Amino acid sequence: MTSDTAQTEPVTAETENLRELITEARFVLFDFDGPICRLFAGHTAESVAKELVDWLELQGLRELLTEEERVHPDPMVVLYAVNRRHPRSDLVTELEERLTQQELKAVASAMPTPYADPLIRTWTAVGGRLAVASNNSPRTVTEYLSVRGLADCFAPHVYGRTGELDLLKPHPHCLNRALNAMGAAPSTALMIGDAPTDFLAAERAGVPFLGYARNPYKERQLRDAGARTVVASLEPVLRALRGQGLS
Known part of the structure; x- marks a missing residue:
């Protein structure tokens, strides 16, 4: 039988890692879809992917996608393909704009991630400087933040998808843009993300990483990628930031 001490050691280590990440972070880079909200909570990503595929088929371009890509639930898979x-073609530009328009429609039914709003406001209040580093359109991110009354917490540091799709995460481009704009050394920053691409981008940029996983599948993905500290809720992050300690 495992002793009580042995059982609590991993939790204690993770708790200490979380405290250290929060204490040392002066600049915080948030991924958008996941840590801040569930963008496609009401306007599903699957339906968006299908609309992009249908549009390509109407253009007579069905052969551009494999059968697997045609039925994939992630619209980014279609765009990448x-x-x-x-x-860098006009076709890619048009497809990316169609995805952006679908993202903007999704803002109305997006679901805020629990504790994200107060965490963002608290981090701003205690002097943290915040940015968004996302593979979503910056127009989508800005619209959502404005709707939630959070735009001032990030302005003007919203870095999202551009026409250079090869520079999306896991490439560290958007993280580096944020760091350079804020004059931040990578070691003084923290990236909060929910996908392996977020972790890899942070690792390549030299930025410490905190994983957010809303379910066991997400956690397994992050840990398999190499993430050391992963939380199932932003609530302990908020408590630690407020100086109430962690249990």
Whole structure:
């Protein structure tokens, strides 16, 4: 039988890691869809992906996608696939704009991540400087933040998808843009993300990483990628930031 001490050691280590990450962070880079909200909570990503595929088929471009890509639930998979075959083309530009319009529609039914709003406001109140580093359109991010009354917490540091799709995470480009704009050394920053691509981008930028996983599948993905500290809720992050300690 495992002793009580042995059982609590991993939790204690993770708690200490979390405290250290929060204490040392002067600049906080948030991924958007996941740590801040569930963008497609009401306007599903699957339906968006299908609309992009249907549009391509109407253009007579069905052959651009494999059968697996045609039925994939992630619209970014469709966009990446077309970009691989026709990089930086007008077709990619049009498809990316269609995805952006669908993201903007999704803002109305997006679901705030529990504790995200107060965490963002508290981090701003205690002097943290915040940025968004996302693969979503910056127009989508800005619209959502404005709706939630959070725009001032991040302005002007919202860095999202551009026409250079090869520079999306796991490439560290958007993180580096944020760091450079804020004059931040990577070691003084913290990236909060919910996907392996977030972890890899942070690792490549030299930025400490905190994983947010809303379910066991997400946690397994992050830990398999190498993430050391992962929380299932932002509530302990908020408590630690407020100086109430961690249990």
